[in-house]
Amino acid sequence: MTVSKKAEAKKAEERHCIVTGEVGPKEGLIRFVIGPDGAPVADLGEKLPGRGIWVSASREALETAIRKGLFSKAAREKVEVPEGFAEDVERLLAKRAADALGLARKAGALVLGFEKVLSAIGKGEVAFLVEARDGSEDGSRKVAAALRAHNSGTEKAQPPILRPLWAAEMGLALGRANVVHAALTKGSMKEKVFGDLARLESYGRKERPVHEGLA
Incomplete structure (x- = not known):
């Protein structure tokens, strides 16, 4: 065979x-x-x-x-x-994830802000979503509902939602005030950005920001 x-x-x-x-x-x-x-x-x-x-x-x-x-x-x-090696690895993972988001934005592949993310969902342009770990539950519910509504009645897989970074970390990486909602649009950067974010989320972060390690 x-x-x-x-x-x-x-x-x-x-x-x-x-x-x-x-x-x-x-x-x-x-x-x-x-x-x-x-x-x-x-x-x-x-x-x-x-x-x-x-x-x-x-x-x-x-x-x-x-x-x-x-x-x-x-x-x-x-x-x-x-000593503290596990925390050092978390900081490295967080920095790499933040850098990946920054590159996606520079490439024009990232949509920022609640309303713009909802618009991208409605147009079917979303590869996956990124939400801040400390974002509001209400906002998360509305985004998830928009995804379900857009994919209702189709056999398409629903774009995943990742929550690897805190709002301050996302904002620092993207050069603006705290960012809560972002969407990666479909394109060539999907695999690289998704991989770096998913690995950080899988790692299991402590309940404290480590954005000081992103500099």
Whole structure:
């Protein structure tokens, strides 16, 4: 039986988590390498040299890897994990997600503001939505209702809604006051921006802003 090129490509994009033992798409994991000082380095761009060590994109998984010494086991050498490493990784994920939003806006692929987002939904232009973690529940309900109404009676998948950043973080990334509602319009930036935002959301953030780490 011949394996299709598409299946081979998909398999090539999968990695093994050292904590769960499961194999999954790279988008759901974080790559680490061991630096010259013997400490792990989060390689979010997946470009650093060295053997990649992959951990599921969740704080719980990373803290388990640290607690059980799994970095040392995977690297086959003594690895010293610095104190506060899980928080450092969160800051890096938040900065990368914010940068991705900023790039989308510069490319003209991002719609900002409640009314403009509703308009984009009505025109069927939305690839996915981004809402601030501390946005109002009422606004979120109205946006979700607009999505359902637009997709009612069709077989189209409803665009996902992500809530990875606080309003202050979104505003800082986009160069304006607190931003609560944004929509990525359909286009070539969808996969890159979605991947960075989804990974941060999956990580499981503490209930505190870390926008000071976005500078």
